[in-house]
Amino acid sequence: MAKSRIIVDCDPGVDDAIALLLAFASPDEIEIVGITTVNGNVSLPLTTRNALRITAMAGRQDIPVYAGCSRPIMPGHPREPSVHGLDGLGDLGVADATHAAEHQHAVDFIIDTVLREPGQITLCPIGPLTNIALALIKEPAIADKIKSIVLMGGAVFSPGNTATDAEFNIWIDPHAAQIVLSSGIPITMFGLDVTRHATLTKERFDRLERDATPIMKTAIAMMRYYGGGDPSLHDPCVTAFLIDPDLFKGVDATIDVDCDPKGAYGRTRATLVKSGASKGQPVCHVITEVDDERLFQLIDRRLRLL
Numbered sequence: 001m002a003k004s005r006i007i008v009d010c011d012p013g014v015d016d017a018i019a020l021l022l023a024f025a026s027p028d029e030i031e032i033v034g035i036t037t038v039n040g041n042v043s044l045p046l047t048t049r050n051a052l053r054i055t056a057m058a059g060r061q062d063i064p065v066y067a068g069c070s071r072p073i074m075p076g077h078p079r080e081p082s083v084h085g086l087d088g089l090g091d092l093g094v095a096d097a098t099h100a101a102e103h104q105h106a107v108d109f110i111i112d113t114v115l116r117e118p119g120q121i122t123l124c125p126i127g128p129l130t131n132i133a134l135a136l137i138k139e140p141a142i143a144d145k146i147k148s149i150v151l152m153g154g155a156v157f158s159p160g161n162t163a164t165d166a167e168f169n170i171w172i173d174p175h176a177a178q179i180v181l182s183s184g185i186p187i188t189m190f191g192l193d194v195t196r197h198a199t200l201t202k203e204r205f206d207r208l209e210r211d212a213t214p215i216m217k218t219a220i221a222m223m224r225y226y227g228g229g230d231p232s233l234h235d236p237c238v239t240a241f242l243i244d245p246d247l248f249k250g251v252d253a254t255i256d257v258d259c260d261p262k263g264a265y266g267r268t269r270a271t272l273v274k275s276g277a278s279k280g281q282p283v284c285h286v287i288t289e290v291d292d293e294r295l296f297q298l299i300d301r302r303l304r305l306l
């Protein structure tokens, strides 16, 4: 399989951190062209600080970080404190980076990169979709030049985790999600339907702890903190898919996002589409199954390489 050249758009966030570390450990399958940050689990200054801390922790200061949008397109509802801790990485005191984010805005970086390399770049949003939506609005010409979007977000056939029917990334910015999911760009969607099966069990923690490297020890401590509030490793499913797509199975569907503040705000509803029968509607490949044991074996094996 050809190497994926990706932009990770993220809101670190502990599971975002694990997704990035997994990508860093997989240079044969993934080249991260840049990391863009967005308001999500914690505020934009913190998600940007955390993206820098994660690259520094892994010695990957060569990967540029670009700060993006500081709030959703429309003001959302008040939020609960994050399961990722006040600093977004489990309040462990992970060392700050000595390098800074780039001056260019994330939205402009996404636009410039896609225009410079048409058909080559896969966007991997694992936080709210604000940056991606703004890039599509600011420069519509990128839509047919993005190779594909592989995203974590939504809950199509299962309950939400932030409201009854809404998953966090979509709930924070449903208007952005509607823009992206109806764009017609080839999209592979990792919703809670599948990521809920990527569960951190005691047995899996014990396995990770065995002969853990220094970076793994930090990652495990972050996951232990985060696991207290959410035991699922949502975002690493996106990176794992780029490494070994056979871990997953899915169905094709059109996705509708509820943007009604008085309705099921942030809900993602699917209408199944028989393959090849999309009648020109924007179809997403919605991942519904994962071999979770093989997924954790992959995460364990690759994190040991850092």
Ligand code: RIB
Pocket: 011, 013, 014, 015, 016, 040, 041, 126, 127, 128, 152, 161, 167, 168, 169, 234, 235
């Ligand atoms: O609902 C899970 C998603 O919300 C993950 O991306 C997590 O990092 C949070 O952003």
Ligand code: CA
Pocket: 010, 011, 012, 013, 015, 016, 040, 041, 126, 127, 235
């Ligand atoms: Ca995230």
